[in-house]
Amino acid sequence: MSLFDILGGEFIEIIEWTDDSRDTMVYRFPTVGRAIKYGAKLTVREGQAAVFIHEGQLADVFQPGLYMLETNNMPVLTRLQHWDHGFRSPFKSEIYFVNTTRFNDLKWGTKNPVIARDPEFGPVRIRAFGTYSMRVTDPGKFMTEIVGTDGEFTRDEISFQLRNVIVQEFSRMIAGSGIPVLDMAANTGQFGQLVAKAIGPTVAEYGLTIPEFYIENISLPDEVEKMLDKRTSMGIVGDLDRFGQYAASEAMLNASNQPGGMGAGMGAGIGAGLGAGLGAAMAGRSGPWGAIPQAAPQPTAPPPVQTPPPLRPETLWHVALDGQAQGPHGRAALSRLAQEGRLSGDTLVWTPGQDGWKPARDIAELAPLLAPAPPPLPGAG
Secondary structure, rough: HHHHHHHHOEEEEEEEOOOOOOOEEEEEEEOOOOEEEEEEEEEOOOOOOEEEEEEEEEHHHEEEEEEOOOOOHHHHHHHHHHHOOOOOEEEEEEEEEEEOOOOEEEEEEEOOEEEEOOOOEEEEEEEEEEEEEEEEOHHHHHHHHHHHOEEEEEEHHHHHHHHHHHHHHHHHHHHHHHOOOHHHHHHHHHHHHHHHHHHHHHHHHEEEEEEEEEEEEEEEHHHHHHHHHHHHHHHHOOOOOOHHHHHHHHHHHOOOOOHHHHHHHHHHHHHHHHHHHHHHHOOOOOOOOOOOOOOOOOOOOOOOOOOOOOOOOOOOEEEEEEEEEEEEHHHHHHHHHHHHOOOOOOOEEEEOOOOOEEEEHHHHHHHHHHOOOOOOOOOOO
8 A cells, every 4th residue: 555545545433333224144344445554443233243354364253342443353354464562553354244134034945845655645745835034153164154345245146045945945854754744834943953954064164153033834735735634524424435436436436427418317327326436435434533424214104094975964854655745755764664565666755956846766866776676486375
């Protein structure tokens, strides 16, 4: 540095950084065209670290505190600059402030499904997503490994790389865990701890740590979830032999719902046959809460009691006997008169509604009473 440069530039006496962006991880303090005054004040706040870079080399790293930039506070820079004990001149250096607070609510997720072998379903595709937090624990390593000369490094620039590391370790853990997919939801906490521990050495090489890691959801393909829903509904009424039979019958029954033609006719026949087969299969089977109760037979209704038709009212007759009208007589009384010989075919009879008196032989109703008497026995008298 020439004397002209020192006299023509402005000396930096106070070095500090305040940030309200919430996503800036590294900020380069502007020193272009200016020199740092010997004895300048450096303020490093909590949640920060200050890193000095001299001619492309990592120099001193300052933790939170107030510093006077002198040779005794900058051992690495003093050695690199070959400063004498009595050095008091301004100097130049790049200064980077590193945010060491936690960056929370960072997202991760599997872009493509992870293949895992399930003991019940066989190979299945699994997706997962969650959140994590990260923090810079080694500012010097973070600068040399990740940031470089970036003047304003944000968390988005490193989150993609961390997401790849997380997904790789998660895939490896899931594939080798041997835990059934139906039990994974109950073990997300354990999985999260294992994944965070597995990625720890890798992110440590970046100067980072992952203090929190969460698996919010592990999901299956839609087809598998639909099959699980069907199996759950089948479990309510009991296992109808095997789920495969149910799935096949479901497909054939759906065919019967296709409109028109052979599909409708065949579907109707298949539906009827399957209905009978499923009914037989359900008989005597047990559901998840014990034996399935069979429907009680409905009592047979007794046959209706047949009542005789109402009796026809008996016709009453008046009979002309010995020149006088006698009666009225019922059928029984007329029968006695006929047996006594007092009622014959010539006897006049009348009943209400009849047009005048008529001989008994002209009344069809009285004909059975007027049967001729048997002839006398042979040889009699």
